């Protein structure tokens with residue numbers, strides 16, 4: 658049987674396509690792409706002309722059987738999305754789940770991913786983070802989601818579009834107050850910017866320079882301060898005191 662390669666593509670800078678990704682794309686029988694016109698540009702850049710078929714949220718389930726027949730026949734297939742790593746806020750989950758359930762060989766070809774690139778340069782804790790994809794588009798649902806996340810101590814990470822960035826920052830200011838926010842904009846592209854400050858301060862910055870509200874964003878927010886957990890020494894002291902008191906009672 659053939660292999661499904663899940664291939665990460667650049668999020669802006671074409672140099673971020675790995676040599677392995679380029680080789681795999683050149684060797685497969687067919688590329689399943691979120692948007693074939695978009696991927697055609699990448700293939701032209703690589704000097705490749707390969708058969709493609711579309712795979713997006715509306716036809717993904719229907720594509721499973723079709724692609725499975727080709728794998729069983731021994732063909733290798735590449736799955737790509739418009740930018741970055743497939744399945745990460747992009748199509749591909751249903752295909753991978755179904756093909757894995759059928760015992761097919763699925764191989765990741767890692768590369769760019771906006772959330773990882775953003776975290777790697779933000780200076781917020783990365784030992785534990787909570788990636789939440791896109792927040793709800795409607796204000797009420799968005800604020801509810803933020804309220805639910807408020808007690809979480811991990812760094813919070815979201816994707817956001819330029820249409821909603823100001824509304825979302827305003828909601829973050831309302832719900833999460835003065836927390837530190839790092840905004841990674843246009844990663845790997847000509848106007849890559851990191852803005853760092855409270856959500857209120859970032860909104861002021863966008864008022865002063867509307868260009869700061871354009872492009873693609875990763876929003877990262879500092880987690881909640883750790884709750885007052887007893888320290889190990891305190892626990893031991895409490896246990897000792899408890900034991901002594903128990904003895905006293907016995908005397």
Ligand code: SAM
Pocket residue numbers: 668669738740741742743744745746747769770771772815816817818841842843844845846873874875
């Ligand atoms: N699969 C992609 C990945 O691996 O990062 C994410 C796809 S998702 C549909 C698109 C969102 O990712 C954008 O709205 C933005 O939030 C984020 N994103 C993608 N490219 C970016 C970039 N160059 N700079 C900042 N954010 C980016």
